[in-house]
Amino acid sequence: MRQYILRRCWHMLITLFALMTIMFFLFRLLPGDPAMTVISSAMYPKAQEAMRAQFGLDKPLLQQYLIYLQNLITFDFGYSFHSSRSVSELLGGRIVNTLVLILPSMILAYLLGAVLGALMGWYRGGRFETAMVLVFTVLQAAPVFWLGMLAILLFSINLGWFPPGHLVTPGMFVNRDLWMYLSADFLHHLALPFIVHTSYQIAFPLLLMRSSMLSTAGEDFVEFARIKGLPERRILFRHAARNSMLPVATTIPMILGWALAGSVVIETVFSWPGLGLLMIEGVQRSDFPVVQAAFYLIAVLTILGTFVADILYGILDPRIVYD
């Protein structure tokens, strides 16, 4: 077990390192010279040179690369081209906003999806079950941003139940602290994106759990539990569902990574000020330090999320052999 965790750590470090290297080259392939966004060609050549020196662009590429690595590791992302504030300042709270939306919603989606999927797989074959499979497949096929727009149209604009976006009512909170995240106003704003994201994400674990149950239901140990005369509900949840969980649990790391990466879309629809929206805004303003930082943090969260989920999975299922 310890060796498994250590190896997994080592692999995570390699992945992080590779990611940083890919980013270094990616952002240096930008059209023209990224520095030209701030260094105007109308400046005196001397002044241009001075600014290049200030950004460290006069140094050899290798040295630039090393400085770049050091900056990413220490979370020093420089200054925004757009607002001249430091990028770290702009990032404040953004990570929390993304996680507060995505994580609870993924946990709920997997829990609900597993229970509903288990029931559907157990009581299979009925009209109701066939209809549910159709509904959830169609739901999974719908673009989540479009679902979000429909939800805003129905619940915010027509019914007026929820605000159509943003983190809190503008101007209501001076300090973005813990109290804000616990306030009724925040939860009211969170509700709609949360519901949309959860109902979109639920389809995958649900359908997978259902088909996993279908194959478990025919296994000998389920027959055996029946012969023993155990109550149906006990067989369903204690025996069949428990064993069907494994293939579903395996997908958590991957799907969590997808959900974090997909935050770009859901945050855009609901104007939710998370990392994804920050990145999109940065791209639109050619604010590359911001784009780079947001992209990097989404990737780090993805890699960390995958790592944690992998370790948890390894603890849950002792049979797993790491090769």
Added chain:
Amino acid sequence: MNALVHFVQAVRQSRSGRISLNIVTGFLVLALIGPWIAPYGPFERVYDGAGDLVRLSPPSAQHWLGTTNLGRDVLSQMLWGVRSAMIIGFATAFGVVAIGVNIGLVSGYFGGRIDALMMRITDIFLGLPFLPFIIVILSITERNTTTIIIAMTLVMWRSAARVIRAQVLSLKQQPFVAAARTTGGSNATIIYREIAPNIMPIALVNVAFSLAWAIITEASIGFLGYGAAKSISWGTIIHDAYASQLMYQAWWWVMPPGIAIMVLVSSVYFLGRAYEHVINPRLARQ
């Protein structure tokens, strides 16, 4: 070609497979003839008899799906959009599976260091956040159909490679591989003549799921405003409605692309699943 015939025969065995196959075929036909039967061009501004721009007209006999704020016919945009969804979807799906199959075959067959290295590279790609990565690439390069396909393929091949590799690992143990080796077949012959035909079914399942995923991703890219610059796609239609802030008044503008994506993508999912059930009878035991 044989694989395709087998695919069609297999999915036609179930009712959901037949219905989905008809829907997907219908969309393919629309992709071919859409631009011809579309009453207007995708960016054409429509004027009425009095010479006024037909802005935000609800569905009517003249405009079945209404018009946009710039007087463009939504039905025509939808019909033009089928083609770009299909081209980008299929090209990406085949690209993804072609890379996945080759990496999976080589990695699974040779094993050892080659396998370790290739799987490490796959893991690195798995760590890349897919949509942000595509957006960054598209903000760096020119945005056209080709770059979108390349950007999407770059981040999507990774899961196909893993699935194929797992399949190759178990196929490698089969007697026919050992037989081919004793008769003096080279590695390349064994990989591409003996093993590759056997992974065709699973590769086709992957084509279906990649196609579904590619269509949704293409729409997401369009929605975020990074669609191909000079062409229309379902995602860009939603983007235009969203950006104009008129989407909540003009339902006829927002509903068609979403519904089209939902119908097409779920049919592709059902096709993939129907085929999966035929090639893997364990799944069908219901």
